[in-house]
Amino acid sequence: MASLPSPPDEATAAYLHRHPKRLSSNGAAEPASDFSKKPRVCPQSLNLISPSEVESEFSHHDPTFARINNGSFGCCPASILALQREWQLRFLRQPDRFYFDDLKPNIAESRAVIKRLINADHVNEISIVDNATTAAAIVLQQTAWAFREGRFQRGDAVVMLHYAYGSVKKSVEAYVTRAGGQVIEVQLPFPVVSADEIVGRFRNALETGKANGRRVRLALIDHVTSMPSVVIPIKELVKICREEGVDQVFVDAAHGIGCVDVDMKEIGADFYTSNLHKWFFAPPSVAFLYCKKSNNDSPDLHHPVVSSEYGNGLAIESAWVGTRDYSAQLVVPSISEFINRFEGGIDGIKKRNHEAVVEMGLMLSKAWGTQLGCPPEMCASMIMVGLPSCLGVTSDSDALKLRTLLRERFSIEVPIYFCPPKDGEIDPITGYARISHQIYNKPDDYYRFRDAINELVRDGIRFTYLTK
Amino acid sequence: MASLSSPPDEAAYRNCHPKRLSSNGAIEPTSDFFKRPKICPRSSNFNSPIEIESEFSHHDSSSARINNGSFGCCPASILVLQREWQLRFLRQPDRFYFDDLKPKIAESRAVIRRLINADQVDEISLVDNATTAAAIVLQQTAWAFREGRFQRGDAVVMLHYAYGSVKKSVEAYVTRAGGHVIEVQLPFPVESTDEIVGRFRNALETGKANGKRVRLALIDHVTSMPSVVIPIKELVKICREEGVDQVFVDAAHGIGCVDVDVKEIGADFYTSNLHKWFFAPPSVAFLYCKKSDSASPDLHHPVVSSEYGNGLAIESSWVGTRDYSAQLVVPSILEFVNRFEGGIDGIKKRNHDAVVEMGQMLAKAWGTQLGCPPEMCASMIMVGLPPCLGVSSDSDALKLRTLLRERFRIEVPIYFRPPKDGEIDPITSYARISHQIYNKPDDYYRFRDAVNELVNDGFRCTSLPD
Numbered sequence: 001m002a003s004l005p006s007p008p009d010e011a012t013a014a015y016l017h018r019h020p021k022r023l024s025s026n027g028a029a030e031p032a033s034d035f036s037k038k039p040r041v042c043p044q045s046l047n048l049i050s051p052s053e054v055e056s057e058f059s060h061h062d063p064t065f066a067r068i069n070n071g072s073f074g075c076c077p078a079s080i081l082a083l084q085r086e087w088q089l090r091f092l093r094q095p096d097r098f099y100f101d102d103l104k105p106n107i108a109e110s111r112a113v114i115k116r117l118i119n120a121d122h123v124n125e126i127s128i129v130d131n132a133t134t135a136a137a138i139v140l141q142q143t144a145w146a147f148r149e150g151r152f153q154r155g156d157a158v159v160m161l162h163y164a165y166g167s168v169k170k171s172v173e174a175y176v177t178r179a180g181g182q183v184i185e186v187q188l189p190f191p192v193v194s195a196d197e198i199v200g201r202f203r204n205a206l207e208t209g210k211a212n213g214r215r216v217r218l219a220l221i222d223h224v225t226s227m228p229s230v231v232i233p234i235k236e237l238v239k240i241c242r243e244e245g246v247d248q249v250f251v252d253a254a255h256g257i258g259c260v261d262v263d264m265k266e267i268g269a270d271f272y273t274s275n276l277h278k279w280f281f282a283p284p285s286v287a288f289l290y291c292k293k294s295n296n297d298s299p300d301l302h303h304p305v306v307s308s309e310y311g312n313g314l315a316i317e318s319a320w321v322g323t324r325d326y327s328a329q330l331v332v333p334s335i336s337e338f339i340n341r342f343e344g345g346i347d348g349i350k351k352r353n354h355e356a357v358v359e360m361g362l363m364l365s366k367a368w369g370t371q372l373g374c375p376p377e378m379c380a381s382m383i384m385v386g387l388p389s390c391l392g393v394t395s396d397s398d399a400l401k402l403r404t405l406l407r408e409r410f411s412i413e414v415p416i417y418f419c420p421p422k423d424g425e426i427d428p429i430t431g432y433a434r435i436s437h438q439i440y441n442k443p444d445d446y447y448r449f450r451d452a453i454n455e456l457v458r459d460g461i462r463f464t465y466l467t468k
Numbered sequence: 469m470a471s472l473s474s475p476p477d478e479a480a481y482r483n484c485h486p487k488r489l490s491s492n493g494a495i496e497p498t499s500d501f502f503k504r505p506k507i508c509p510r511s512s513n514f515n516s517p518i519e520i521e522s523e524f525s526h527h528d529s530s531s532a533r534i535n536n537g538s539f540g541c542c543p544a545s546i547l548v549l550q551r552e553w554q555l556r557f558l559r560q561p562d563r564f565y566f567d568d569l570k571p572k573i574a575e576s577r578a579v580i581r582r583l584i585n586a587d588q589v590d591e592i593s594l595v596d597n598a599t600t601a602a603a604i605v606l607q608q609t610a611w612a613f614r615e616g617r618f619q620r621g622d623a624v625v626m627l628h629y630a631y632g633s634v635k636k637s638v639e640a641y642v643t644r645a646g647g648h649v650i651e652v653q654l655p656f657p658v659e660s661t662d663e664i665v666g667r668f669r670n671a672l673e674t675g676k677a678n679g680k681r682v683r684l685a686l687i688d689h690v691t692s693m694p695s696v697v698i699p700i701k702e703l704v705k706i707c708r709e710e711g712v713d714q715v716f717v718d719a720a721h722g723i724g725c726v727d728v729d730v731k732e733i734g735a736d737f738y739t740s741n742l743h744k745w746f747f748a749p750p751s752v753a754f755l756y757c758k759k760s761d762s763a764s765p766d767l768h769h770p771v772v773s774s775e776y777g778n779g780l781a782i783e784s785s786w787v788g789t790r791d792y793s794a795q796l797v798v799p800s801i802l803e804f805v806n807r808f809e810g811g812i813d814g815i816k817k818r819n820h821d822a823v824v825e826m827g828q829m830l831a832k833a834w835g836t837q838l839g840c841p842p843e844m845c846a847s848m849i850m851v852g853l854p855p856c857l858g859v860s861s862d863s864d865a866l867k868l869r870t871l872l873r874e875r876f877r878i879e880v881p882i883y884f885r886p887p888k889d890g891e892i893d894p895i896t897s898y899a900r901i902s903h904q905i906y907n908k909p910d911d912y913y914r915f916r917d918a919v920n921e922l923v924n925d926g927f928r929c930t931s932l933p934d
Contacts, residue, residue, distance in 0.1 A: 062560040073561035073789055081558070085551075091750070092547075094528040095539035096879045100870070130771075133788030137771045145644075148614045167788060170776035174768060178611075277789060284557070285789045304770030305596075305603045306637035322599030322633060323539055323743060325750045325791065404566070413562045 049341040058440040066412040066445035070436035071229065071255060071382045074278035083334045084283045087327035103326060107319045110332035114288045117336070117346075118272075119263045127289045127318040128329045129303070132254040135273035135289040136168045136220075138314065139250050140175035142300050143218055147179035152217050154180040157209030159202075159246075160220040162187045163228065168252055172220065181217065184209050188230075190419060191373045191384075195233040202237050206244045216246045223253035223260055223274075227417045229382045229434050230374050231260060238268045254287075255279060258346055259353075259380045264290055277328070279381065279438070280346070281335050286328040289314070342439070349439060353381035357437035360446040361385045364435070367450045368457075373419075373432050382436045384417065386429035387453060392462035393418055393431035402431065402463055410452040412445075524906040532878040532911040536902035537695065537721060537848045540744035549800045550749045553793035569792060573785040576798035580754045583802070583812075584738075585729045593755045593784040594795045595769070598720040601739035601755040602634045602686075604780065605716050606641035608766045609684055613645035618683050620646040623675030625668075625712075626686040628653045629694065634718055638686065647683065650675050654696075656885060657839045657850075661699040668703050672710045682712045689719035689726055689740075693883045695848045695900050696840050697726060704734045720753075721745060724805075724812055725819075725846045730756050743794070745847065745904070746812070747801050752794040755780070808905075815905060819847035823903035826912040827851045830901070833916045834923075839898050848902045850883065852895035854923050859884055859897035864929035868897070871932065876918040878911075 049057075057077035061067060076084075091098045111126040120126060129135050146152045158176045160169070162185040172183055186205040189197050209216040219241045224231050234251060241249045249269045256262050256274025258281070264272060272290040276282035291301060291314060301314045305321040339346045358376040361383040365371050373384025393399055399416040406412040414433050421428035435446065523543035527533060542550075557564045577592040586592060595601050612618045624642045626635070628651040638649055652671040655663050675682040685707045690697050700717060707715045715735040722728050722740025724747070730738050738756040742748035757767060757780060767780045771787040785792075805812045824842040827849040831837050839850025859865050865884040872878040880899050887894040901912065 060555060060558055065560055067560070069562055073557075073565070076558060089526055091539075092526055092542060094531055094533070094879065096535055097873060099539070100873075130790055131788040133773055134771045140772075141770070148645075167773040167776075170774055171772035174772040174776055179614075275789070284561075284791045302640060304607070305600045306606075306640040307599055307633040308636055310633075310636035310640055322597040323741070323751045324596055325794070328791070407563060407566075413560070415562075 047341070048343055054439055061440065062411075064411045066410075066414075066448045068435045068437075068441065068445050068449060069413045069415055070438035070441075071226075071278065071434060072415060073284070074275070075281065075438055075440060076277065076283045077281055077338060080281055080331055080335055080338060081283060084327045084331045087330045088325060091325075091327070103330075104319060106330050107326065110329055111288075111315065113333050113336050114257075117257065117262070118274075118288075118290060119265050120290055121265070122293055124313065124315055125264075125290050125293055127291065127303075127315040128332075129273075129287050129289055129318050131277075131285045131287045132165075132252060132273045132275050133167045133171070135271075135287060136171045136250075136252065137175070137304055138289060138301060139218075139248075139271050139273075140171050141302070141304055143181065143248075144175040144179040145300060146217070147176070147181050152181065153214070155182050155212075156214050157182045157184050157216045158218045158220060159184045159186060159205050159209050159216055161185065161222055161225065161232070163190075163225040163230075164220065164222055165226045165252065165254060168220065176218075182209075182214070188225075190228045190230070191371065191386075192230055192378065193375065195236070195378065198230075198233060199236055199240070203240060203244075206240065206246065210244070216241075216244065217248065219246045219249045221249065221251055221269075223251050223262075223272075224255040224380055224382070226254065227415065227434060228373055228384050228419065228432055229255075229379070230384075231378050231380050234267055234269075242268070255380070255382070257288075258350060259382075260350075264292070270294070276332065276335070279350075281338060283328045283331065286332065289318075350381065353437045353439070354379070356441070357381055357383050357435060360437065360443070361435060364433075364446060364450050364453075368453060370429055381438070382434055384432040384434055387416070387431035387433055388457050389427050389429050389431075390457055390462075391431055391453075392464045394464050398463035399431060405456075406449075406452060410448065412449050412452055414449060520905055527906065528877075530877050531873075532876075532880075532914045534901045534903075534907065534911050534915060535879045535881055536904035536907075537692075537744065537900060538881060539750070540741070541747065541904055541906060542743065542749045543747055543804060546747055546797060546801055546804060547749060550793045550797045553796045554791060557791075557793070569796075570785060572796050573792065576795055577754075577781065579799050579802050583723060583728070584740075584754075584756060585731050586756055587731070588759055590779065590781055591730075591756055591759055593757065593769075593781040594798075595739075595753050595755055595784050597743075597751045597753045598631075598718055598739045598741050599633045599637070601737075601753060602637045602716075602718065603641070603770055604755060604767060605684075605714075605737050605739075606637050607768070607770055609647065609714075610641035610645040611766060612683070613642070613647050618647065619680070621648050621678075622680050623648045623650050623682045624684045624686065625650045625652060625671050625675050625682055627651065627688055627691065627698070629656075629691040629696075630686065630688055631692045631718065631720060634686065642684075648675075648680070654691075656694045656696070657837065657852075658696055658844065659841065661702070661844065664696075664699060665702055665706070669706060669710075672706065672712065676710065682707075682710065683714065685712045685715045687715065687717055687735075689717050689728075689738075690721040690846055690848070692720065693881065693900060694839055694850050694885065694898060695721075695845070696850075697844050697846050700733055700735075708734070721846065721848070723754075724816060725848075726816075727813075730758070736760075742798065742801070745816075747804060749794045749797065752798065755784075816847065819903045819905070820845070822907070823847055823849050823901060826903065826909070827901060830899075830912060830916055830919075834919060836895055847904065848900055850898040850900055853882070853897040853899055853919060855893050855895055856923055856928075857897065857919075858928040858930055860929065863934075864932070865897055867932040868929055872915075872918060876914065878915050878918055880915060 111123050115123045115126050158181050177183055184205050186202050206216055221237055222232055223234050238249050250271040251269040253274040258279030270292050275287045277285045303317040307320050307322055309317045309320045342349050361372050364385045368388050370386030396418045399418040403416045417432045419430050419432055421430055577589050580592050581589045624647050643649055650671050652668050687703055688698055689700050704715050716737040717735040719740040724745030736758050741753045743751045769783040773786050773788055775783045775786045808815050827838050830851045834854050836852030862884045865882040869882045883898045885896055887896055
């Protein structure tokens with residue numbers, strides 16, 4: 001696994017800086033990947049964060065747990081929590097002064113940091129909200145108004161992935177279906193072998209949406225699907241949407257910044273949302289919603305919690321949704337500083353997480369005699385690893401039971417996906433674990449998982465036979 | 469000022485013979501309040517004045533903080549407990565989500581249900597603040613207009629003094645969807661509740677003209693600026709008599725400020741912040757939705773999650789990954805308030821007595837008047853400022869507020885009251901002073917002296933830069 005810088009010796013540190021080694025699980029040094037030859041994205045001091053510092057940053061995590069599910073709830077280092085606390089106390093100390101003098105300019109600073117990180121054109125394009133779920137409600141509410149007010153015709157389509165996140169699907173039902181839109185779900189294969197499979201099915205879905213003179217008003221595409229987790233070829237799909245005359249493209253990158261490359265101009269979507277608490281070390285919870293300024297009339301975007309700022313633009317509306325604790329939003333500039341203590345900054349972290357999770361995924365699938373759910377280039381910092389089919393996972397409920405068992409018996413936290421078998425498959429793999437890698441993870445977390453599954457296999461556990 | 473519980477050995481005596489101490493230490497007769505039966509069994513473990521100081525030692529000690537109404541307050545021991553909830557989630561968030569979050573939110577909702585005398589815990593949803601609650605209620609109204617259940621031009625009646633954010637929410641949801649908004653103009657200063665009731669009736673009549681219906685009455689329990697306690701029970705009754713579909717009471721200033729008994733009040737929806745007057749951390753509020761046969765099945769949290777369709781209370785308890793610690797700490801807050809004599813009712817009454825006393829002190833010192841009779845205020849009161857200060861616009865009022873903050877370190881919101889034709893030397897500005905358990909008489913003396921200094925200096929608001 002790609003190593004963090006070694007203990008103190010400065011000479012060693014300088015050498016490793018130039019010649020990073022990857023340490024395998026038996027301690028042998030292996031040649032580094034091409035990644036480490038990439039030019040560094042930011043000037044680095046030699047004062048990089050050390051492994052022991054990283055450990056103490058996450059000392060508030062339950063140490064008994066193999067926490068290989070960063071994808072669900074993310075993580076936040078202790079030093080960021082301490083800074084968040086300072087913001088909270090600053091408000092509590094004299095809230096009126098904070099509201100009149102500090103809140104708006106400091107939210108604006110956070111938005112400016114994000115604008116630079118994601119290569120947006122204007123800071124006005126950046127709104128800060130609680131989470132991607134909230135961002136989805138904002139975008140879909142404007143779609144609903146358009147249907148209700150006759151700008152879109154009944155039956156015009158909204159296209160989304162079948163693997164879209166559960167809450168987003170409900171949001172589409174609550175806002176689009178209810179208002180008269182037709183929802184088309186793009187069925188994607190899983191396991192998936194190449195991005196082409198996804199592109200082909202997406203094109204077909206757009207054709208369906210345009211049948212009978214209808215328009216596709218919105219394409220809602222995950223950058224990284226949640227369950228099962230796969231990196232979607234976003235740039236290509238956005239291009240296709242433009243070619244096919246889709247009105248708006250909304251990219252749901254709940255797993256976005258800190259997980260995949262996020263460049264708004266390259267991706268070219270109309271809306272893009274990403275959580276910061278999943279892979280960008282923010283406290284729970286904060287996300288951004290990017291809304292591209294364009295020459296067309298601005299979409300009628302509003303935060304659903306309407307405040308005195310209504311009508312001043314989404315970014316300003318989102319910066320005041322009534323009395324709240326805004327500290328997670330205010331701490332964003334400090335997170336950037338934290339990240340830059342790592343070699344390569346956020347890009348370095350992303351790459352090391354990717355390499356580590358692929359390595360650990362391969363280790364597990366080899367140990368269990370199974371397979372990965374996608375090729376390594378279609379994953380970021382999470383990967384789907386097939387579980388031995390003899391475990392007998394035959395439903396979503398079985399998958400949840402297995403997850404609970406892993407948590408309660410083995411203190412392992414990992415989400416399990418039930419993959420329905422297809423007709424004709426022999427001895428199919430019906431359970432996949434979505435393992436994550438974040439900077440606090442260690443190889444032992446994954447060895448424990450390997451061993452737990454092996455133990456369950458040896459014990460002859462069958463989930464179909466476990467009582468509810 | 470009505471005193472907080474005295475040191476232990478005198479407690480028993482004072483309980484039977486409560487005294488009120490004026491600012492010069494003379495003992496004055498108490499109000500009738502003290503003869504009311506106590507709400508909860510007393511422990512001897514009162515918060516003495518010294519403990520209160522340490523509970524609020526994180527407040528800026530140089531500031532005379534007489535604006536609890538805007539952002540509330542949270543004692544240190546509650547902040548500590550909130551922190552524990554935050555760390556519990558961070559320690560192992562998946563386990564917390566699967567095992568702890570829902571049952572603990574349900575406990576908080578159960579505490580609220582009992583506090584406000586609701587029938588069923590299903591009727592209680594926890595949301596971030598009253599502004600969010602307003603969006604929830606108004607969104608269902610908007611859908612009803614859009615989907616043809618309400619006719620274009622049907623009315624929504626609200627008070628002219630409704631909170632700014634709520635007015636915008638009505639514009640965003642009701643006006644946009646085709647509803648006709650009627651604002652009830654209320655007098656200020658106000659002398660009796662009859663004035664309010666009369667104008668409200670008229671507004672309902674207007675709403676029903678030409679065969680239209682009044683679909684929603686949106687009434688503040690305590691208006692924000694200017695602040696007045698509205699005769700809610702009476703207005704809800706009138707709404708029922710006049711066939712108003714739904715009544716929504718916005719009690720942003722509610723629990724811990726006024727008496728909140730939702731069965732007595734009888735509204736369809738009632739929302740109150742807990743961080744203003746109930747010592748919760750920022751921020752948490754409840755939205756009560758009365759169950760009934762005609763109750764709208766159509767209430768949804770606008771941030772739609774996987775819980776969509778499971779009822780508003782369940783939807784609100786999961787709006788994506790969030791810090792729910794302010795909601796989780798509610799049962800502990802109840803324990804905190806029960807350490808005070810009379811619990812939350814005792815705190816309410818002492819705040820009321822204190823703010824009236826301080827308001828009268830200020831009005832007398834400045835030669836002005838209060839904005840309403842004492843029985844129409846709760847823990848906030850409007851005190852007229854000397855007209856010679858020359859406040860002649862909202863902008864002037866804000867500038868004066870800023871000056872008080874920056875020069876005198878006094879935090880108090882100022883309301884500009886437009887003069888009426890024919891008024892001689894009218895009072896055009898009122899300060900909304902609050903009283904909460906951390907306040908001291910000196911906070912108000914500083915305010916008195918600051919204004920007197922400005923008057924003596926010949927200060928005029930027009931002289932302040934823009």
